[in-house]
Amino acid sequence: MNSNNYQTDKIRNIVLLGHSGCGKTSLAEAMLYDTGATNRLGRVEDGNTVSDYDEDEIHRTMSLNLSMIPCEWQGHKINILDAPGYLDFQGEMLSGIHVADTVVIVMDASSDIQVGTQLAWQMAVEQEKPIVIFLNKMDRANASYRTVMDKLRHTFEATFIPMEVPIRKNGVFEGVVYLLTRNARTGSGRPSAPPAELADEIEEFRFELVEFAAEGDDTLMSKYFEEGTLTEAEVAFGLQMGLRNRRIVPVFCGSATSNVALRGFMNEIVKMFPQPTSMEVTATNIKTNKEQLLRCTTDGPLMAQVFKTVNDQYGRLSYMRIWSGSIANDARLLNARTGHEERMAGLFSPRGKEQRVMTQASAGDIVGVVKLNETRTGDTICDKTYPLTLPTFVVPNPVYGIALTPVAQADAAKLGPSLAKICEEDLTLHTRYEVGTHQTLLEGMGETHVAIAVKRMQSRFGLHVDTAIPKVPMLETITRKGSAMYRHKKQSGGAGQFGEVHLRVEPLERGAGFEYKSEVFGGAISSSYLPSIEKGIRQVLDHGGMAGYPVVDVKAIVFDGKEHPVDSKDIAFQVAGREAFKLAMQEAGPVLLEPIMTVTITIPEEYTGDVTSDITTKRGRLSGMEQVRGNTIITAQVPLSQIQRYATDLRSITQGRGVYTVSLSHYETVPTHVANEIIAQAKKEDKE
Secondary structure: OOOOOOOHHHEEEEEEEOOOOOOHHHHHHHHHHHOOOOOOOOOOOOOOOOOOOOHHHHHHOOOOOOEEEEEEEOOEEEEEEEOOOOHHHHHHHHHHHHHOOEEEEEEEOOOOOOHHHHHHHHHHHHOOOOEEEEEEOOOOOOOOHHHHHHHHHHHOOOOEEEOEEEEEEOOEEEEEEEOOOOEEEEOOOOEEOOOHHHHHHHHHHHHHHHHHHHOOOHHHHHHHHHHOOOOHHHHHHHHHHHHHOOOOEEEEEOEOOOOEOHHHHHHHHHHOOOOHHHOEEEEEEOOOOOEEEEEOOOOOOOEEEEEEEEEEOOEEEEEEEEEEOEEEOOOEEEEOOOOOEEEOOOOEEEEOOEEEEOOEEEOOOEEEEEOOOOOOOOOEEEEOOEOEEOOOOOOOOOOEEEEEEEOOHHHHHHHHHHHHHHHHHOOOOEEEEEOOOOEEEEEEOOHHHHHHHHHHHHHHHOOOEEEEOOOOOOEEEEOOOEEEEEEEEEOOOOOOEEEEEEEEEEEOOOOOOEEEEEOOOOOOOOHHHHHHHHHHHHHHHOOOOOOOOOEOOEEEEEEEEEOOOOOOOHHHHHHHHHHHHHHHHHHOOEEEEEEEEEEEEEEEHHHHHHHHHHHHHOOOEEEEEEEEOOEEEEEEEEEHHHOOOHHHHHHHHOOOOOEEEEEEEEEEEOOHHHHHHHHHHHHHHHHO
16 A cells, blocks of 8 residues: 555544454454455464564464554555454553544454453443444354344344345355345455345345434435335435444444455445544634534644554654644644644654655544654644644553562663653553552553563563562551650760650541641740651651551640750650650550452353452452343442452453452551551561
């Protein structure tokens, strides 16, 4: 394919989504081959596909990244976005949906509806994108178009339209009958007469096709009710409008690895799928702060958005969708977030790891740019005279974390910059320093997700780290009033030190933090020493006396004390305040607090009992349960210490068919027997 500038109406943007192993990459590969973009049909098993070029993808024989694979068909440019199916890589899926005009959910026609299919469906619906189903692997003996149609209608709330009937001879999948024209499409791709034995099935499905196509447009609906029939052109128009308006979900079928029925599918991508000109986005004008509805046309103001970033040892690659206007190579444009100019050097059309140089790109196209200085994923690029910004897609919170420790001193210097770059690439990766445990954390969507991020930091930036399960960020507090006195006296040569502090502590309500107050009367302690006492107390707040965790929700009141006219100093009252606070805490019923997480779990109904039992063994409390179309949605509150590896546990219990989200709910007192173990372990570590 040449990398010429295609006009907006000649571009189609599709994202391939679906459960891991359903054949998305094989479908993209077959489309490349059929359009002449490649001269051999790559195979995932052989590690030679255009889409999966990363060494981790080749090693694991699965997609880990969103790949851009444009191909040319009938004078149109089809930008295929091949998204991973593995649940850890939801960020890649979401960014692909965000910039596509149509979501193609690829399914294995020989299996049940899997959790990856349901997740893809949910994401597409939430981002309000037209959906098409492609039933792959029709060459398998147990593949059934009719069975999957029934399962789709049972599982999802939508109008599914059969577009094709599969042709089998002696159990071998040979092609399809395209229901709109009643033509057979076999391996050659040329239309021919359908097999006579399929006549009844063709008429049955075609009746559904016409009836549902009428639902795509109100005028057609009226005509169909009045006359009971529609012309072929009207049906085609009804399908086109119905898909664009998300009223219908067309269902196609074929076999990617056998390369059967794909040319017909590409014909429909060109004829039926929404073109970028039918898409509208709401941008905010930075100068006026007003929202503005923009159509995807070249004559509108320039607006492009970065949806993927790759940082490697050679620099930064930014992939963007042009929503309005056009971009010329070497243009100097504005980053709406930073307010700084960026040069669009090295504009290219990406195809896997290839970069095909472009001189210009129009609205609707997906392009890459090299070495943008400050532009990150989600940023809007616009004209300096017409500054606009677009909202980005919302990503789920991370559910799995690891603690990182640099192996050597050189790695310590690389840690921060490497983490910043890897998290910039993938918005579902987060890094943070946990003050309560003094650990640097990397958090993501699962074990594989964070493991690959660590491996990439090593191969790209030379960062070597040890990884561990993070410590739980506990807190320490008190349950009642307590008071103590401490006298600090030092007279061992030179100037002496003296300070005596009488202190009371009281519990505050949860979330109140720390308060400090003085009730000293009559000059027992000079007011100039009161800040010194507070300074001493605050030294304890970060490392409490029980197990070394931060102290919260405590009020400290100094009510008496003594000073010496010569030996009293700032440092003496700091020490006295610190030690008096520790003693008072011991008298005030100290307890450990642990983070309690709200967990929302979506699983197939048959796993409900196993999952709820497992939650109970984790000291969890169920707070809600509802049935939704064959799935159970469970809401529970569980201590963080029990679910740090829940991504692995849930996958094991549900055979990879469960998904969950997690967020902090509140802090709660740790049961005594658990607290004793934590305190003993902390003291042991302290000695070591």
